[in-house]
Amino acid sequence: MLKYLLLLTTLLSSCNTSHFNGGTIRWVPVDGCDATSPIEVTLIQTYIWTLARVACPTIGSSITPYAGDINSTLTCTANCGVTSSGFIPPSIIGICTGKSSVLGLSYSQRTDTVNLNSNDLFTASFKSNTGSFYRLLNGLSSTSTSAQWILSMVIDLQWLTNKGRINTPPVAMIVTPVAILVGIATQIQIPVGDVDSDQDVRCRWSVGTEECADVCFATYIPPGTILSTDCALTITGLVINDWYAAAIQVEDFQDNTTTVALSSVPVQFLIRVYATPSYSLPTLTSNQSYVDVDVGIPFTTTLFATNYGGTSVSISSIIIQTTFFGATQGSLIQETTNNSLYSSIVSWTPTSPQVGIQILCALAVDSFGTRSQKAQAAHHRRQLLQPLQAQPAHHRRQLLQSLQAQAAQHRRQLLQSLQAQAAQHRRQLLQPLQAQPAHHRRQLLQAQAAHRRRQLLQSLQARKCIRP
Template sequence: RPLDNQPSGSTVQVQIHQRYFWNRNWGSFSSLCTENDVISKTSILVNNYVYCYVNCSSSTFPSTGISTIMTSTDCDTNLLVRSWSGERYDTLTLPLTTSITIGYTSSAWFGPNLYPAAGGTWAVMNRINLAVRPDGYINSSPVTNTLPVLFKPVGQQLTHIVQMSDNDGTDILKCRWSNSNSGTNYNRKDECVNACAGLNGISTLYEENCTLVFTLPTTRIGWYYVIALQIEDYYDSSSPAPMSSVPIQFLFYAYSSSSSCTTRPQIIGERPNRACIGTPINVTLTERVIAQSFCSGATISNYVTSSPIGMRHSTVVSQGGGLYVMTLTWTPTDNQYGPQGFCAGAVDSSNLQSDAWCITYLVGFDSPNLIRATVVQGTASPIGTIFSNHSIFSIQATRDVHRPTRNGTYVKFMDATTNTSVQTFDAGWQSNILYTGNTIIIITNYTWIPGRRYYVLFDSGVASGVEFCGPESAPITDSTFWAFNIWDPGVSSTTTTTTTPPTTGTVTTRPLSTTTVNTLLTTTGVHVTSTNVIITTTTESTTTSTTTSSNI
C-alpha cells in the first residue's frame, strides 16, 4: 500500500507486507519453535527472495529482490498443523510508472499426503500497479488473512468464506483461482505451478464474495488440499481489468471423525467474528478468545493462530462448563499503523476444529463509544419515566458514526422484570435505525407495559467509525447504562413528579439521517481483517501453508 495515497511528484513510498507459514518440523531449523520465539521476536531463517518477474523496466524494484526472513508471530504445535509463522514489512520508493508482477517461487511442499503438490514446486504472484486511479489517488491492494490449516470433514457439502477487504472503500473485490496461464492471467506469470487446482472438480467458487462450496472425497482421509487464490480489486463494476492482484494459499485437512460426537467447538467471544477494533499506538491491549466445547469429555488445549508481530498468547485456561480462554496481550508500535489482522481456530482433544474467527485491529485509530445516559435531554433520550406509546429513542456516540459493516449486530430492548428481549433490531440493515452525525435514532413499534422498567443493550459495533473496516463501539451489556420506566396511571401522580415526562425534543431537533440501508450486507461477506497475503515454503519439507502479502 502507498504510505500516502495522494500523488506528489513522480515517486511514492510503498509498504510491502509478507506473511508465511513454515513447517515447524523442517529439518533445517535448529530447534522446534515455542511461544518464547514469539515473545522474543526470533527471526525465521528461511533466506530466499521475492523478485520482480514481469515488466520490471517500469519500476526501480530492487533487482536483488526482497528478503523472506520473517519475524516470529505464531508457533502452532498441533501435530496436524505444526507451523511456525512470521511476517515482514519493507518500505520502498518506486516510480508511479510501476506496473509489475513480483513473486516468490520454490519447491518442496511437504508430503506425501498433500494434494496436488506433494513435494512439488509452488509459486505466489502479486501485481503492483501504481498508476494514478481515475479518482486521482494511488491504489492500495486488497488485504486478507487466513489460518494455515483448516480441518474439514469428508463427504459433506461445506462452505468456506475467504475474507477480503480494501482500504479503497469503493473498489469492487473479486477472487479467482490462481492458474498457470501466464499468457492470459493478470499477472502474466504462472501463479501456483504444482499448487494449482487443489479442489478441481469438487468445488464451486463464487468470486464476488470469495465463497467456496465443496465436498472433500472420502478417498483421501488424512490428506491436505492446497487452495490457491488471487484476490483482485476493480475500480468499478465496468472495469475490464483489476488494478492489483494479491495471492492467498492455505490448506484444508480432510478428516473423518472417529469420535461419537462430531460437534465442533465454537469461538463465542468476547468479540464477534470479523470485528474491527480501533487500537491506539503504544497502548497495551488485552483480548480474551473464548471457545465452547460441546462434546462430553472433550477439552480444548490448543488454538491455531495467525497474529501480528509482538502479540503474545497465553496458555489455554478452563473456565468450567466447557468454556476455554486464551488471553492475547499486545502493544502495537508506530510501524504497525493501519489494519492488523488476527485469526484463531480452537482445536479440541478429538482434533475437531472450530471455524476460523478473525478480527481486525485498526492501529492508530480510536473506536467510537456510546455515551452513558446521565441527565434528561442529554446524550440518550428518553430516560426517566415515559408513556407506554413512546416510540422514538436516540443515543449519542463520542464521534460521528455509521451503520455497522456486517449484519447480526443487534440493539435489544430488554424487560427488566424478565430480563428478556421485547424488541430486537439488526443495525446492519433494518431501516428503523437511523444514523446522523454522532447520533443513532431507533424507532420502535411496541406498547410498553405500565409500571415496568426496561433497559437497552448494544452489540459490539452498533456504532462504527468511518475509517477502513469501521472501528467498532464496545458492546453494552450493563442494564443500568440506559434504562427507562413506563408511567403507570394506576399509581398516584405524586410518585412520578421527580421524573421526566415523555418528550421527543431531543430527537426532533436533530435532522434525520439520509443514510441508506445496505441490503447487500450478509452475515458472511464484509471487511476483514488483515494485511496478509499468502506464500508457501521453500526448501525440503518446508511448508504447511503459505502467504505472501504485498500491501500496495
C-alpha cells in the same frame, strides 16, 4: 453451510523437503496521496510452515528456515527493470508469530519497506527453490505427491486520476489448514476487504506457472470445486485424510462493471478432509467482533474457547493469524469457575502505515487436535462479519443477539455523541452571534461558513487525496 470443521490426529510429512503450507503476500503504499518519487511501499509476507522443518524457537524470534529457503527472497518476476528499479528483494525469513505442536505448524510474518518510483508496475513473487515443496498433496487419484509453489502479487503505483490517489490493494487472510467433512459440500468464505471502499473486490483461481506453479486449479483440488467472485469456495472432500491446495488471486476493480484489475494479491491455503468428529467442536468467541481502533492507542481483545470434549480433553492452544504485524498474544488461561472455558488476550498498537482494513483470524485447538471454526475480526473503519450460517442454530441465535446488542449500543453511543456535539456547536455558534450587531452577525456567519468549507475540503483531501 459448514465451515472449518477439524478432527486432527497427526500431521506427518514423509519428505524432508515438504514443508510449505501456504500464505499470502501484499503491498501497501505508506502514503497513497503522494505520487512523488521515491514512494514508500510496505511489503507484508505471511507464511505457514511444517513445524518439524521450520522451527519457531520463541514467539517474536526469527523462524529457523529450512536449508533450501535460507537465501530465498521476494523477487521481481515480471516487468522487471525500468518499472521496478527501486525494488530491493527482501528475504522471506520472518518473525515467528505462532506455533502449534498439535497441528504441527509454525507461522511467520515479515514486514519491509522499499522505495519505489512513481508509475512503477511489476510482479513480485515468492517461489520454491529446487527441492522445496508444499507438504504432500492429493490429486485426483488421492496419491500423495510433491508440488512446488509460487505466490505472486502485482505492484502498481500508477496514479488513478479519477480516484485522486494511488490504489491500495485488497487484503485477505485465512487460517490454514481448513478442515472439511468427507462427502459433504462445504462453503469456505475467504475473508477479504479493501480500504478503497468504492471499489469492487473479486476472487479468481490463480493460473499459470507465474501465479500457482504446481498447485493451479484443479491439480490438487477436486475439479467440482467452485470459486465465486465474491470469494466463497464450495468444495466436497473425496477421501478421508486427503490434502488439497487452493491457490487464489484477490483483485480489486474500479467498479463492478470493469474487467481490468487494479491490483492482484495471492492467498494460498490447504484443505484437509476428515471424518465426522465424535464430540462437539470447541467454540471460539471474542468480546469484540469488529471495532475501529486508533493509531498509537493500544488495543486489546479477549478470545474465549470452550471445550466440549469432557474432562479427558482440554484446549491446547488458541492460534491467531493477522494481516498486520505487531500483535502479541498472552498465555492461555483456564477459567477457575468454569473448567471448560479458556481465554487468551491479544494486544496490538497500530502504527500509521497500518491504517486501513486489517483482519484477525483465530482458531482453538484441543488436546486431541479437534479444531474450532475460525473466528475473525476486522479493524480500522470496516466491518467483516462472520457468516451466521456457519454456526449451529443455537450459536446463530446467540451470535445474532450479540451483534444486535452491539449494534444497538453503538447506535446509542453515536447518537449521544452527535447530540452532544451538536448542542455544544450550537452554543458556541450562538454566543458570539448574539453579542454582535446584525451586520456583524452576518459577517461572522459568513466567515464561519467559509471556515467550515475549508475544513471540509481539507478533510476530503486527507481522505480521498483531492487536489484543490
